[in-house]
Amino acid sequence: xxxxxxxxxxxxxxxxxxxxxxxxxxxxxxxxxxxxxxxxxxxxxxxxxxxxxxxxxxxxxxxxxxxxxxxxxxxxxxxxxxxxxxxxxxxxxxxxxxxxxxxxxxxxxxxxxxxxxxxxxxxxxxxxxxxxxxxxxxxxxxxxxxxxxxxxxxxxxxxxxxxxxxxxxxxxxxxxxxxxxxxxxxxxxxxxxxxxxxxxxxxxx
Amino acid sequence: xxxxxxxxxxxxxxxxxxxxxxxxxxxxxxxxxxxxxxxxxxxxxxxxxxxxxxxxxxxxxxxxxxxxx
Numbered sequence: 001x002x003x004x005x006x007x008x009x010x011x012x013x014x015x016x017x018x019x020x021x022x023x024x025x026x027x028x029x030x031x032x033x034x035x036x037x038x039x040x041x042x043x044x045x046x047x048x049x050x051x052x053x054x055x056x057x058x059x060x061x062x063x064x065x066x067x068x069x070x071x072x073x074x075x076x077x078x079x080x081x082x083x084x085x086x087x088x089x090x091x092x093x094x095x096x097x098x099x100x101x102x103x104x105x106x107x108x109x110x111x112x113x114x115x116x117x118x119x120x121x122x123x124x125x126x127x128x129x130x131x132x133x134x135x136x137x138x139x140x141x142x143x144x145x146x147x148x149x150x151x152x153x154x155x156x157x158x159x160x161x162x163x164x165x166x167x168x169x170x171x172x173x174x175x176x177x178x179x180x181x182x183x184x185x186x187x188x189x190x191x192x193x194x195x196x197x198x199x200x201x202x203x204x205x
Numbered sequence: 206x207x208x209x210x211x212x213x214x215x216x217x218x219x220x221x222x223x224x225x226x227x228x229x230x231x232x233x234x235x236x237x238x239x240x241x242x243x244x245x246x247x248x249x250x251x252x253x254x255x256x257x258x259x260x261x262x263x264x265x266x267x268x269x270x271x272x273x274x
Contacts, residue, residue, distance in 0.1 A: 083264055084267060
């Protein structure tokens with residue numbers, strides 16, 4: 001079992017679970033600028049639990065997370081993260097109780113031939129245009145956010161940073177690009193969105 | 206508007222925000238093992254869908270049975 005030490009936190013990771021990488025670190029770093037003590041936070045698709053574990057160890061916040069991959073859910077649990085094994089928001093009542101919802105989605109454009117066997121596919125497979133999980137997230141997230149609550153979404157040039165920013169705006173979010181970094185093959189950004197239009201859960205075209 | 210208070214007793218209060226992943230209805234919890242903080246094992250039952258969802262090692266498994274494994 002491998003381990004990463006990061007900001008007062010020791011995070012273990014195992015096979016068949018997405019290993020913390022540049023995208024994970026960028027989302028975590030960005031979240032530090034927006035989190036305030038006392039917040040109720042939900043992380044969708046926590047994987048190893050890295051983001052939740054680091055935030056929990058550095059702020060006085062309540063964090064719960066969801067994860068579909070059973071190996072990842074157990075890994076997150078071993079990292080002292082409160083995790084529910086479910087797909088996205090499926091196992092949660094639509095109660096608007098969270099100040100902030102974080103999501104590092106699977107964003108790689110993926111055809112049927114490119115799917116990876118096993119649960120780990122959920123960490124990569126963003127559908128044909130890389131945006132399937134992001135659409136699902138935006139379709140549901142406002143049912144869980146407090147009024148004027150916010151979201152942080154890790155996005156990649158593979159699925160289109162500006163395209164996703166516009167998509168978020170169409171769901172009633174005021175969107176800010178908080179971090180943007182270029183790596184060898186892609187550009188990553190964290191989009192921070194404040195939900196400004198009450199009860200708007202479907203895009204406005 | 207009232208919100209659930211997720212505080213010191215987060216782990217048990219968390220159970221109040223869980224729903225059946227199929228119909229989003231209420232779940233009935235049957236506790237097998239617990240401590241002061243959390244439910245270690247047990248089952249959730251949805252009477253609408255007539256489905257059981259296990260809690261194992263403190264992790265509620267809210268994946269529909271047909272895609273669980």
